[in-house]
Amino acid sequence: MAAPYPCRFAAIPVYSMAAAPNSWAIMNRRSFIASAATGAFSTAAARGAERRPTSTSAQAAASAGVRAASDAPNILWICTDQQRWDTIRALGNSHIRTPNIDRLCAEGVAFTHAHCQNPICTPSRASFLTGMYPRYLNACTNGNERWQNEAPLVTKTLADAGYDCGLAGKFHLTSAHGRIEPRLDDGYRVFHWSHHPHDSWPQGHDYNDWLKARGIDHTATKKRLGYIPTEHHQTTWCADRAIDFMREQREGPWLFSYNCFDPHPPLDPPKEFLDRFDLESLPLPAFAESDLAEERGLAGVNFQSKAGRIPEKKQRLNLAKYWAMIELIDQNVGRMIEALEATGQRDNTVIIFTSDHGHMIGDHGLNNKGCRFYDGLVRVPLIWSCPKRFETNLRSDALVELTDIAPTLLELAGLEVPESMHGRSLKPILTGAADAGEHREFVRCTFSETLRGPRSFGTMIRNRRHKLCTYHGTGLGQLFDLEADPNEHRNLWDDPGHASIKAELMLASFDAEAMSADVGSRRVGRY
Numbered sequence: 001m002a003a004p005y006p007c008r009f010a011a012i013p014v015y016s017m018a019a020a021p022n023s024w025a026i027m028n029r030r031s032f033i034a035s036a037a038t039g040a041f042s043t044a045a046a047r048g049a050e051r052r053p054t055s056t057s058a059q060a061a062a063s064a065g066v067r068a069a070s071d072a073p074n075i076l077w078i079c080t081d082q083q084r085w086d087t088i089r090a091l092g093n094s095h096i097r098t099p100n101i102d103r104l105c106a107e108g109v110a111f112t113h114a115h116c117q118n119p120i121c122t123p124s125r126a127s128f129l130t131g132m133y134p135r136y137l138n139a140c141t142n143g144n145e146r147w148q149n150e151a152p153l154v155t156k157t158l159a160d161a162g163y164d165c166g167l168a169g170k171f172h173l174t175s176a177h178g179r180i181e182p183r184l185d186d187g188y189r190v191f192h193w194s195h196h197p198h199d200s201w202p203q204g205h206d207y208n209d210w211l212k213a214r215g216i217d218h219t220a221t222k223k224r225l226g227y228i229p230t231e232h233h234q235t236t237w238c239a240d241r242a243i244d245f246m247r248e249q250r251e252g253p254w255l256f257s258y259n260c261f262d263p264h265p266p267l268d269p270p271k272e273f274l275d276r277f278d279l280e281s282l283p284l285p286a287f288a289e290s291d292l293a294e295e296r297g298l299a300g301v302n303f304q305s306k307a308g309r310i311p312e313k314k315q316r317l318n319l320a321k322y323w324a325m326i327e328l329i330d331q332n333v334g335r336m337i338e339a340l341e342a343t344g345q346r347d348n349t350v351i352i353f354t355s356d357h358g359h360m361i362g363d364h365g366l367n368n369k370g371c372r373f374y375d376g377l378v379r380v381p382l383i384w385s386c387p388k389r390f391e392t393n394l395r396s397d398a399l400v401e402l403t404d405i406a407p408t409l410l411e412l413a414g415l416e417v418p419e420s421m422h423g424r425s426l427k428p429i430l431t432g433a434a435d436a437g438e439h440r441e442f443v444r445c446t447f448s449e450t451l452r453g454p455r456s457f458g459t460m461i462r463n464r465r466h467k468l469c470t471y472h473g474t475g476l477g478q479l480f481d482l483e484a485d486p487n488e489h490r491n492l493w494d495d496p497g498h499a500s501i502k503a504e505l506m507l508a509s510f511d512a513e514a515m516s517a518d519v520g521s522r523r524v525g526r527y
């Protein structure tokens with residue numbers, strides 16, 4: 001088993017690349033065999049489930065007055081929007097050019113099996129900013145009226161501990177539709193808000209206000225050219241704001257959230273980036289004829305597109321546009337790394353590269369996102385780089401969640417991780433103190449009436465080999481053997497030969513859901 005689930009865009013097997021240390025494949029094969037040999041997933045599930053005995057409200061109290069450690073690093077947290085996992089050259093996509101993100105992989109730890117906790121913006125972002133699952137935050141939908149303050153944001157906790165925090169781009173913990181998104185107690189001192197680049201607000205949209213101050217009309221430019229030129233693009237503007245922020249004189253550590261809107265549709269990269277692609281040479285999506293029947297069965301379950309055969313020419317153009325947007329992001333990652341180096345801050349800055357969820361872009365005949373849990377939607381990039389502190393050139397195929405980011409940040413800052421967080425710090429893997437192939441027995445993702453359209457509720461649980469997706473209230477579900485069928489074309493939900501693993505995963509999911517509960521305030525007495 002040279003590569004458990006290689007990127008299908010790889011010209012060569014991902015894990016045979018020189019970047020992967022020799023011990024890696026051996027270690028992970030051993031771990032995999034050991035875990036498979038036990039065959040006791042239901043008991044493992046109980047170990048993996050979370051026990052959360054204290055209230056989230058305890059977090060704020062616990063962190064009051066606590067300062068970050070004197071050696072707490074700066075944090076540049078790059079979070080793109082809707083970028084699926086298989087979009088980075090160093091991690092196996094031989095069609096895309098991402099030299100700067102590749103450099104982060106070479107100078108850091110790349111998690112190849114990172115999963116978001118909801119395939120849609122608001123619940124995913126709410127989850128990774130708190131280290132908790134969306135269903136425990138009362139933050140499950142896009143377009144929600146308000147943030148219910150179920151848990152402090154990690155940026156707020158870090159700000160309270162002495163971090164100077166800034167943001168450029170999207171935030172999206174509450175609705176931005178028809179209004180400027182209300183500020184929360186989020187800890188950011190600098191807040192360059194731009195939910196998306198389009199001119200949707202008369203004022204208060206910082207990116208558009210910046211364009212207007214330079215005499216540029218976003219809508220007219222898009223209409224005339226079909227795209228926004230690189231120098232005026234929101235992806236570039238967000239990096240400009242990050243660079244300005246990191247150049248400020250200050251005492252103490254800082255955190256900057258670089259939250260560009262791309263590669264989210266509409267697929268409108270600057271022409272110079274699209275022109276780099278030879279369309280004829282591009283691969284086609286993961287599609288099998290059986291997908292159409294499968295998706296007909298799921299037609300009543302919420303999704304932003306209806307499955308169908310997408311013409312090959314259109315498909316390749318969509319892919320080129322999507323990847324071109326990522327190449328522009330990569331260019332700006334390079335600009336931010338250079339700025340860190342120029343200001344002497346690279347050694348003391350942790351760079352995170354991730355995204356809030358993926359994008360179907362033709363897989364299974366689907367486009368965009370919704371209540372499904374295919375890898376294209378739920379697996380995202382997650383790279384951590386800080387060569388003076390972390391391992392370099394390390395690929396970890398451990399199952400990890402985006403909930404794991406917040407506790408990692410707290411631990412790196414020398415702060416206590418509250419028991420109410422569902423995430424588990426990745427620091428032991430980052431620093432080489434733990435087996436890079438082991439972190440979680442399983443990962444979880446949910447969908448809870450998240451988008452407009454049919455009310456749908458779904459739950460995914462995935463262990464190293466199998467993925468179970470339940471579409472609640474419909475009797476429908478999916479079970480995939482990711483080792484035998486990495487592109488998820490054969491649904492084994494009704495296969496009698498897989499009834500046992502289906503039952504084990506159901507129980508694991510049930511256990512995990514129950515044992516993640518917030519049981520209320522701290523116990524102060526026996527009764």
Ligand SMILES: [Ca+2]
Nearest residue numbers: 081082121356
């Ligand atoms: Ca999003």
